[in-house]
Structures are given as C-alpha cells and as structure tokens.
Amino acid sequence: MIKAAYLHIPFCEHICHYCDFNKVFLKGQPVDDYLQALDQEMKMTLSQYPTDQLETIFVGGGTPTSLNEQQLDRFCESINRNLPKSENLEFTFEANPGDLSTDKLQILKDAGVNRISLGVQTFNDELLEKIGRVHRAKDVYQTIERAKAIGFENISIDLIFSLPTQTVTDFQESLAEAFTLDITHYSAYSLIIEPKTVFYNLLKKGKLPTPGEDIEAQMYGMLMEEMEKHGFGQYEISNFSKPGFESRHNLTYWNNEYYYGFGAGAHSYVNGSRRSNSGPVKKYIDQIKCGVLPVFEDHLVTKAEQMEEEMFLGLRKTEGVSIPHFTEKFDVDPLKFFENEIADLVAKQWIDVKSNHIFLTKKGRFLGNEVFQSFLVG
Numbered sequence: 001m002i003k004a005a006y007l008h009i010p011f012c013e014h015i016c017h018y019c020d021f022n023k024v025f026l027k028g029q030p031v032d033d034y035l036q037a038l039d040q041e042m043k044m045t046l047s048q049y050p051t052d053q054l055e056t057i058f059v060g061g062g063t064p065t066s067l068n069e070q071q072l073d074r075f076c077e078s079i080n081r082n083l084p085k086s087e088n089l090e091f092t093f094e095a096n097p098g099d100l101s102t103d104k105l106q107i108l109k110d111a112g113v114n115r116i117s118l119g120v121q122t123f124n125d126e127l128l129e130k131i132g133r134v135h136r137a138k139d140v141y142q143t144i145e146r147a148k149a150i151g152f153e154n155i156s157i158d159l160i161f162s163l164p165t166q167t168v169t170d171f172q173e174s175l176a177e178a179f180t181l182d183i184t185h186y187s188a189y190s191l192i193i194e195p196k197t198v199f200y201n202l203l204k205k206g207k208l209p210t211p212g213e214d215i216e217a218q219m220y221g222m223l224m225e226e227m228e229k230h231g232f233g234q235y236e237i238s239n240f241s242k243p244g245f246e247s248r249h250n251l252t253y254w255n256n257e258y259y260y261g262f263g264a265g266a267h268s269y270v271n272g273s274r275r276s277n278s279g280p281v282k283k284y285i286d287q288i289k290c291g292v293l294p295v296f297e298d299h300l301v302t303k304a305e306q307m308e309e310e311m312f313l314g315l316r317k318t319e320g321v322s323i324p325h326f327t328e329k330f331d332v333d334p335l336k337f338f339e340n341e342i343a344d345l346v347a348k349q350w351i352d353v354k355s356n357h358i359f360l361t362k363k364g365r366f367l368g369n370e371v372f373q374s375f376l377v378g
Contacts (some may be wrong), residue, residue, distance in 0.1 A: 001051060001052070001258070002049065002051040002054070002258045002259060002260060002270060003051070003053075003054055003055040003056065003252065003257065003258070003259070004054060004055065004056040004057070004058070004249055004252040004257070004258075004259035004260070005054050005056070005057050005058070005083055005259060005260040005261075005262065006057075006058050006059075006060065006249075006259060006260065006261045006262070006266060006267075006268075007038065007057070007058070007059045007060075007079065007262045007263055007266070008060060008061065008062065008261070008262065008263030008264060008265060008266040009059065009060070009061040009062045009063065009064040009066070009067065009075075009263065010024055010034075010061060010062040010263065010264050010265065010281060011024060011026040011029055011031060011034075011061070011062050011063060011066045011067070012024070012026060012061065012062050012063045012066060024062075024281060026063075026066050029281060030281070030282070030285065031067065031071055032071065033285050034264070034281060034284075034285060035067075035071060035074060035075050035078065037284060037285045037288040037289070038075070038078065038262055038263055039078040039082065040288045041262050041263070041288055041293065041294065042078070042079075042082035042083060042262055043082055044288075044291075044293055045260060045262065045293065046082060046083070046084075048293075049260075049270050049271060051084065052084060053084045053085060053086040054083055054084060054085055054086065054089065055086050055088065055089060055090065055248060056089065056090045056091075056092070056248045056249035056252060057079065057083060057085070057089065057090075057091045057092070057249075058092045058094075058249040059079075059092065059093045059094060060094045061094055063094070063095070063096055063099065064093055064094055064095065065093065065094075065095040065096065065099040065100055065104055066099065069101075069103050069104060069107060072104055072107050072108070073107050073111075076107060076108065076110075076111030076112075076113070077111070079111070080111060080112065085112070089112065089114075090114065090115055090154075090247075090248045090249060091111075091112050091113045091114050091115060092113070092115040092116070092117055092156075092247070092249060093108055093113050093115075093116060093117070094117045094118075094119065095116060095117070095118055095119070095143075096118070096119055096133075096134075096135055097118050097119070097120060097135040097139040097140040097142075097143045098134070098135040098136075098139035098142075098143060099135075099143075100116075100143050100146065100147065102146055102149075102150065105146060105147055105150040105152070106150055109150050109151055109152065114152070114153075114154055115152075115154040115155070115156065115247075116147050116152050116154070116155050116156070117155075117156040117157070117158065117185075117187075118140065118143060118144070118155070118156070118157045118158070119133075119157075119158050120140050120157040120158060120159060120178070121133060121158060121159060121160045121163075122159065122160065122163060122166070122170070122171075122174045123137045123140070123173065123174040123177040123178070124137075124166075124170055124173070124174060125137055127163055127165070127166060127170065130163070130164060130165065131160075131163060131164070137177065140157070140181075141181075144181055144183065153184070154184050154185070154245060155181075155183040155184060155185070156183065156184065156185035156186065156187060156241075156247070157178060157181070157183065157185075157186060157187070158187045158188070158189070159174060159175075159178060159186065159187070159188040159189075160188070160189055160190070160191050161188060161189075161190055161191070161216065161219040161220070161223065162190040162191045162210060162215065162216040162219060163191055163210075164191075164210055166219075167215075168215060168218055168219055168222065171219045171222070171223075172222060172226075175222070175223065175226050179226075179230050184241060184242045184245035185232075185239070185240070185241040185242070185245050185246075185247065186227065186232060186239070186240045186241070187238055187239050187240075187247075188223050188238055188240070189238050190216050190219070190220065191210070217366055220365075220366060221366075224362075224365070227240040233246075233318075234318050235317060235318050235319070236250070236251075236254060236316050236317050236318065237316050237360075237365055237368050251317075253313065254313050254314060254316050254317050255313070255314070255317075256306070256309050256310045256313050256314065257269075258270055258271070261275070261276075261277065262277075263277065263284070264277060264278065264279055264280065264281050264283075264284040264294075265277055265278070265279040265284075269301075272300055272301055273298055273299060273300050273301065274298075274299050274301055275295050275296075275297065275298045275299070276295075276296050276297045277294045277295060277296055278294045278295075278296045279296065303330065306330065307326075307330055307332065307334070307337065308375050308376055310326055310329070310330070310334075311334065311338065311358075311372075311375040312371075312372035312375050312376070314326075314358075315351070315358070315359065315360055315368070315371060315372065315375075316368070316372075317359075318359065318360075319357055319359060320351075320357045320358050320359025320360065321334065321357060321358045321359070322356060322357055323335065323353075323356045323357065323358065324356055334358065335353070335358075338375060341374045341375055342358065344374070345364070345371060345374060349361055349363055349364070350363060350364035350367055350370075350371050351364050351371060
C-alpha cells in the first residue's frame with residue numbers, strides 16, 4: 001500500500017551555492033503549465049497505481065513558496081482534489097524564511113497543510129551570504145512568529161554544519177539561537193560538496209576553506225549532546241524532534257516503504273520499482289501533454305537489493321532495523337544473510353544487536369556512510 005507522496009516544485013528565485021537538487025531560476029519559467037502538468041501526473045498515476053489514502057504529503061523543491069498566491073492556491077486545490085488523504089494526514093511544505101507572507105501562510109493553512117519546514121541553515125548572517133542564501137536571521141524569527149500566529153504548531157528547521165570558514169563556536173551559537181524558537185523539529189546535516197554546484201567549482205580551484213573532518217565530527221558530537229540536553233530525541237542520524245513530532249514522511253523513506261513522487265526530477269518507489277522523472281521542466285511538461293508518465297528511469301528492485309536497502313536505510317534510524325520485521329518481509333533472517341558484515345561491524349563497535357534490533361552505536365553514527373557501504377554486498 002502506498003501511504004506517502006512527494007511533490008516537487010523546481011523553481012527558485014536564487015540558487016544556493018551548495019544545492020544540487022533539480023531546480024531552475026523562477027524568472028521566465030512556464031509555472032502555470034508546470035502546475036497543470038503536475039495536476040495531470042497525479043491523475044494519471046493514481047489511475048494506474050491507486051491507493052486508499054495517504055498518511056503523508058510532502059512538498060519540496062526548489063522553493064515551493066516561490067509560487068505567487070494565486071499559483072499556490074491553485075496548486076493546493078489540485079493536491080486536495082487528486083490525492084486521497086487520511087484523517088491523520090501529515091502535510092508538509094518546505095519554505096525559505098522571508099518567502100512566507102501572511103497571505104501565503106493562510107492559503108497553506110486553509111488547504112490543510114499542518115507542518116512547515118524552513119531552510120534556515122545558519123543564524124550567522126555573514127555565513128548565510130557566503131553560502132548564497134538571501135534570507136537573514138531576522139527573517140527566521142519573523143517567519144516563525146507569523147506561522148505560529150496563523151496556527152501552525154508543527155514547525156521544523158534545517159541547519160547545515162561544516163560550512164566554509166564555520167567554526168565550532170559559530171555552530172554552537174546557531175544552535176543556541178535555534179533553541180530559542182520553541183519549535184518541534186530540527187534537521188541538521190553536514191555540508192556535502194556535490195558536483196555541478198558553485199561550491200564544487202570553488203573546491204576544485206582550491207578556493208573553498210572547509211573546516212575538515214575533525215571539526216565536522218566535533219560539531220556533530222556537540223549537536224547530539226545539545227539536542228538531548230534540550231529535550232529533542234534523535235530518531236535518525238540527522239533528525240531530532242520532540243516526542244510525537246518525528247517526520248512521518250521521512251520515516252517512509254527510512255522504513256523502505258512505497259511512495260509516490262510527482263514533478264520534474266521527482267523519485268518514487270511503487271510496486272517494487274524505483275523511478276525517477278525527467279528533470280528538465282520543458283521535457284516533463286511535454287511528456288505529460290503527450291499523455292505519458294514522465295518516467296526517465298525505471299528500475300525493478302531485486303530481492304537482494306531490497307534487503308540491502310532495508311539495512312542501510314533502516315540503520316539511519318536510532319532504533320535501527322527490526323529483525324522480526326525484516327524476517328517477515330523477506331523470509332530471511334538478516335543475522336544469517338548478513339552474518340559476516342554484522343560480525344565485522346559489531347567487532348568494530350559501529351553497530352550493536354539488542355532487543356530484536358540492529359542499530360548504530362553512538363560511535364557508528366559518526367561513520368554512518370562506511371557502515372551503510374558494508375551492506376552493499378552485490
């Protein structure tokens with residue numbers, strides 16, 4: 001059963017220096033045609049792969065709130081018309097601080113959106129400028145105040161650490177500011193330099209002064225300590241929440257469950273196939289106009305691949321991989337199938353096995369990617 005849907009809005013008014021998501025400058029783009037194509041893709045997909053009701057909807061980008069009020073209203077109406085929703089729906093919109101006017105917030109609230117995720121990244125205005133963000137710290141406070149006034153209670157922010165020239169003190173100060181917001185959820189990621197980004201080009205030229213692995217590890221250790229101290233449970237490598245406010249949508253990914261992906265460049269996992277849509281906006285629109293789903297790649301996941309994914313996605317969660325659930329799902333005991341890999345990682349004290357779960361140790365959380373790599377046995 002498919003319980004989650006992701007919708008992609010690829011338009012941005014500015015491109016951040018670290019971003020490698022599928023995005024384009026908003027100016028001159030066929031936004032209305034794109035929204036019409038999204039509407040059609042939802043219709044076509046649901047007719048081919050129906051579901052009873054969705055438990056989570058997540059709208060990301062790009063910058064979903066770069067749409068104007070009329071477009072945003074139309075888009076939300078399209079979602080509500082096309083997608084079947086459970087009574088207990090988690091409905092998230094990503095936004096940039098400073099993009100969310102009172103009118104836009106009201107449109108989202110009226111449409112049933114009940115969770116806002118803000119790309120804050122840092123509270124250091126100088127660093128914000130260096131990484132290509134256009135908002136400033138004051139915009140964060142104003143946007144959250146506005147969202148709370150409209151009635152949003154479930155608010156998350158993203159932070160990035162190990163930014164160019166960032167010090168441990170800088171990150172500590174950003175965390176201190178973040179804890180003054182009285183919100184329910186934090187995501188915090190170390191900077192990854194991706195190809196085809198401004199930062200990648202600077203790095204190749206030797207012009208990107210990053211803090212280095214030791215400082216990054218120090219920042220991550222401090223992050224975990226501070227979150228725990230402030231009452232935020234770490235339920236995944238990079239995610240922390242108050243009890244009951246874990247991102248149910250992201251847990252769909254980490255639980256290796258099916259989800260729809262709508263929009264240019266969006267990914268989906270449906271009926272055993274992992275798919276990606278065409279990335280270029282015009283190509284995406286043209287395919288929809290021709291009456292075909294805009295599938296760029298379609299990979300039927302083998303049982304062996306499914307088991308690998310169950311391990312490396314599940315290990316991202318603090319609770320780890322449930323041995324009984326794995327055994328029931330695949331009719332294979334993971335302790336036997338991955339016997340050598342698990343023995344090696346337990347010996348290194350990177351994972352542990354207790355209470356019918358396989359999970360990362362605290363030491364293992366610092367080395368997550370190396371642990372996950374171990375389960376790619378094919």
